[in-house]
Amino acid sequence: KVEEMIAAARDGGPLRWRQVNHPAKTGPDLPIRYLARRIGDGDRILVVGQDLRSFAVLQQRLVETQQSMEREYARLRQAEMRYRLLFQLASEPVLIVNASSLKVQEANPAALRMLDRTAERTAGRTFGEFFDADSARAVERLFAALHSNGHAAPVAACLRDSMNPCMVSASLFRREDTSYYLVRLATPE
Secondary structure, eight states: OHHHHHHHHHTTOOOOOEEEEEOOSSSSOEEEEEEEEEOTTSSOEEEEEEEOHHHHHHHHHHHHHHHHHHHHHHHHHHHHHHHHHHHHHOSSOEEEEETTTOBEEEEOHHHHHHHTOOSTTTTTSBGGGGBOHHHHHHHHHHHHHHHHHSOOOOEEEEBTTTOOEEEEEEEEEEETTEEEEEEEEEOOO
């Protein structure tokens, strides 16, 4: 690199910075960025160097941070995969309901069987639509209490289509910037 840089300066070629890593006896190599330029008509060449150690340290920190973020992202993907698997395999009917719109985001297979609906006919629907009028109001009160107090007692409800009784319980959680209800349905004992 040094010979090419000096030859280019002698020939009057374009100015170009070149990085040269000088081996160190201990520790990492010493990175220096050089620029060579011919001075006047003679053979004299001026070489200017810039120490890049601070840049190399920042670059190393960036690489370490990126690797750490990639490990965290992989960990989150694995957790999301485990959550999805548990959600799908759970025998308890569970639904995820958007706390602001009260629309169903997801329902596991057990919930779909209990509601006697397909995923397509469930997602995006207002949760109260699955209950008779009195039960829908009770569920709304459950959500209101949960939202204001952080907890609420389960309520008895009656499914609109089948008229089967059920118990509705819920908990509040946040994902990213949105609040959701994790709703559990159970048949009364």
